[in-house]
Amino acid sequence: xxxxxxxxxxxxxxxxxxxxxxxxxxxxxxxxxxxxxxxxxxxxxxxxxxxxxxxxxxxxxxxxxxxxxxxxxxxxxxxxxxxxxxxxxxxxxxxxxxxxxxxxxxxxxxxxxxxxxxxxxxxxxxxxxxxxxxxxxxxxxxxxxxxxxxxxxxxxxxxxxxxxxxxxxxxxxxxxxxxxxxxxxxxxxxxxxxxxxxxxxxxxxxxxxxxxxxxxxxxxxxxxxxxxxxxxxxxxxxxxxxxxxxxxxxxxxxxxxxxxxxxxxxxxxxxxxxxxxxxxxxxxxxxxxxxxxxxxxxxxxxxxxxxxxxxxxxxxxxxxxxxxxxxxxxxxxxxxxxxxxxxxxxxxxxxxxxxxxxxxxxxxxxxxxxxx
Numbered sequence: 001x002x003x004x005x006x007x008x009x010x011x012x013x014x015x016x017x018x019x020x021x022x023x024x025x026x027x028x029x030x031x032x033x034x035x036x037x038x039x040x041x042x043x044x045x046x047x048x049x050x051x052x053x054x055x056x057x058x059x060x061x062x063x064x065x066x067x068x069x070x071x072x073x074x075x076x077x078x079x080x081x082x083x084x085x086x087x088x089x090x091x092x093x094x095x096x097x098x099x100x101x102x103x104x105x106x107x108x109x110x111x112x113x114x115x116x117x118x119x120x121x122x123x124x125x126x127x128x129x130x131x132x133x134x135x136x137x138x139x140x141x142x143x144x145x146x147x148x149x150x151x152x153x154x155x156x157x158x159x160x161x162x163x164x165x166x167x168x169x170x171x172x173x174x175x176x177x178x179x180x181x182x183x184x185x186x187x188x189x190x191x192x193x194x195x196x197x198x199x200x201x202x203x204x205x206x207x208x209x210x211x212x213x214x215x216x217x218x219x220x221x222x223x224x225x226x227x228x229x230x231x232x233x234x235x236x237x238x239x240x241x242x243x244x245x246x247x248x249x250x251x252x253x254x255x256x257x258x259x260x261x262x263x264x265x266x267x268x269x270x271x272x273x274x275x276x277x278x279x280x281x282x283x284x285x286x287x288x289x290x291x292x293x294x295x296x297x298x299x300x301x302x303x304x305x306x307x308x309x310x311x312x313x314x315x316x317x318x319x320x321x322x323x324x325x326x327x328x329x330x331x332x333x334x335x336x337x338x339x340x341x342x343x344x345x346x347x348x349x350x351x352x353x354x355x356x357x358x359x360x361x362x363x364x365x366x367x368x369x370x371x372x
Contacts, residue, residue: 003103011104013082016073025066026059029145033058058130064119066222068277069307071112072284075105076303078287098352109281117274121252129249166194177209189215190232206233230288252335265321268331272314275336280307283343285290286350365369 003011037054040046082088087096151163160181164174179190192212197205209232217224247255247266255267287303316330326334349352 003107004100006091006094006100007104007107007129009104010078010082010101011107013073014104014108018070018077018112021073021077022063022066024068026062028258029062029066030059031057033062041103053134054131057134059126060123060127061118063349064116064124064273067112067116068273071109071277071302072280072307073300074140075281075284076288078283080290080300083288083290098285098350101352105281105285106249109278112281113274113278116277117271120270121275125251129245132245138237139273177212179209186217187215191215198349208233260323263327264331265318266322268333268347269314269318272318272336276310276314279336279339279343280310283339283346286346286352289350310335313338360364 018126034055037046037051037058041051074188075365079088082091106300132372155318160179162180163178167174174191174195177190177192177195179192182186190212192209194210196208196210210230210234212229213224214227214229214232216227228364247262249261250258250263250340252267252270255263258264258267283304283306285304290299317326317335319326321331321354344353
């Protein structure tokens with residue numbers, strides 16, 4: 001099928017609008033995610049070195065989810081501008097009716113649907129698995145490796161507090177250390193000049209505190225002790241943590257042959273978003289029809305409400321599969337069926353299923369004017 005200049009023009013408008021919406025939505029959600037990750041870094045949950053990996057991981061994950069919404073909003077914005085600027089009226093007066101608008105629409109919708117399908121089937125499981133492995137590596141590291149210099153660090157167990165004033169990158173030593181903890185009902189405080197790591201012959205790791213003072217108890221009590229030492233070692237236990245892999249990280253083959261309800265729900269979910277992408281593309285076409293006086297974003301709010309209902313019902317269908325409230329053959333397909341029926345209703349109501357009715361009537365009027 002040969003593409004006309006109008007097809008290329010409308011396809012370009014749709015592509016620019018969809019990519020612009022996707023870019024803006026990604027900036028919004030990534031900004032929120034970045035604040036959340038920085039909070040984790042400040043609390044010592046994740047190290048600074050893992051920040052970039054988490055951001056890139058979140059970027060790919062959010063892109064998969066936001067493509068259908070970007071498709072819907074992009075089509076509404078692009079066609080809304082054409083209607084507002086009376087370009088659509090000029091196109092229809094040239095004998096080009098709604099049936100021809102499907103070609104540029106499909107030029108954007110079909111590649112987007114294929115992209116979402118590939119991301120859901122292959123890329124998203126890899127992203128989820130990578131994120132779980134990063135968390136496992138962070139948790140398996142000794143707690144001393146995640147300490148932040150220049151601020152108080154609270155231990156996950158025992159309620160101890162550790163402050164590291166400065167670090168020497170050349171000698172890999174930390175200077176001026178404060179360590180406070182409670183043990184057997186007594187307060188223990190260590191003030192050391194430097195610290196370093198030490199491994200004994202058995203491979204056990206110790207945090208060595210040098211030229212320090214150890215205080216036991218509270219000042220003023222009879223049992224208050226002060227002990228000066230040259231070297232004092234604290235054993236560091238290395239944790240062994242296995243990555244927590246869920247159904248989201250399983251391959252499509254594993255999900256296909258699994259009888260677990262969670263796996264069956266995940267299998268249908270991976271096909272749900274690609275199907276929703278192509279459906280919302282057709283749904284957006286009649287919703288984009290606006291009067292030039294009604295504004296460019298006249299039906300944007302209504303379309304967003306419909307999309308939220310659609311996505312929430314998909315979530316309900318997935319939950320029902322997990323809870324075994326519906327048969328597997330029902331699954332989330334009933335949601336798509338309702339969306340398809342509603343889309344056909346909108347298309348028929350707006351005259352997008354009649355073919356060349358608008359374009360033909362415009363051509364007939366033009367011929368009558370020429371004949372007169």
